[in-house]
Amino acid sequence: MNDPEAVTQKVLLRQLVRGQRSNLTAAQVAGTRADLAKVVDELRPLCPAGIAGFQPTNSEPDISGLLRLLSLHTVVYLPRVARVNDVELEWIAAQPADLVGGGAGIPNPTGETVATGAELAGLAPELILVPALAVDPTTGARLGYGGGFYDRLLAALRQAERPPLAIGVCREAELLSIPAEPHDQPVDAILTESGLIWRG
Numbered sequence: 001m002n003d004p005e006a007v008t009q010k011v012l013l014r015q016l017v018r019g020q021r022s023n024l025t026a027a028q029v030a031g032t033r034a035d036l037a038k039v040v041d042e043l044r045p046l047c048p049a050g051i052a053g054f055q056p057t058n059s060e061p062d063i064s065g066l067l068r069l070l071s072l073h074t075v076v077y078l079p080r081v082a083r084v085n086d087v088e089l090e091w092i093a094a095q096p097a098d099l100v101g102g103g104a105g106i107p108n109p110t111g112e113t114v115a116t117g118a119e120l121a122g123l124a125p126e127l128i129l130v131p132a133l134a135v136d137p138t139t140g141a142r143l144g145y146g147g148g149f150y151d152r153l154l155a156a157l158r159q160a161e162r163p164p165l166a167i168g169v170c171r172e173a174e175l176l177s178i179p180a181e182p183h184d185q186p187v188d189a190i191l192t193e194s195g196l197i198w199r200g
Contacts, residue, residue, distance in 0.1 A: 006181050036193060064099050088152070166186075171192055
């Protein structure tokens, strides 16, 4: 059952962060790309079998440079909303042209679906980069967009024998105190333009 106070706080936080992101210039949106790519040497040895990422959109931190560098050494999987049910993500093995961002709405990378939902675990990626409006650096609680795609996915993946580590991606200014509800899935680490923060 939802906690009304937590729901209200999340709504207000989403409005706050979206408002801040809407005021970013194109140069500011692109400016973190090089900083985020600097963690490639730290991540590369952790994901020899693959990494699940996302195409940045709606002024999200631009991880496209990082994904392009990682794609030279491992498989990068990208999500799109599943055509069959609209409540799960399906995954493609990214091609170089897919490793871009900057659009509006949920990107729809082209290519053959290689997994749907938690079937991703069968592809054995060691890491999953999770988009976030904000992340709580103390608890790992993640503020998403309200659709529940990643909470459902992470809950299912964590039932696998070897679940991937989840890394929430946001800006340093978006490290905030976030109320957590029972269905919320915390991340294991946080990636900002200042680097990786591992929890625990």
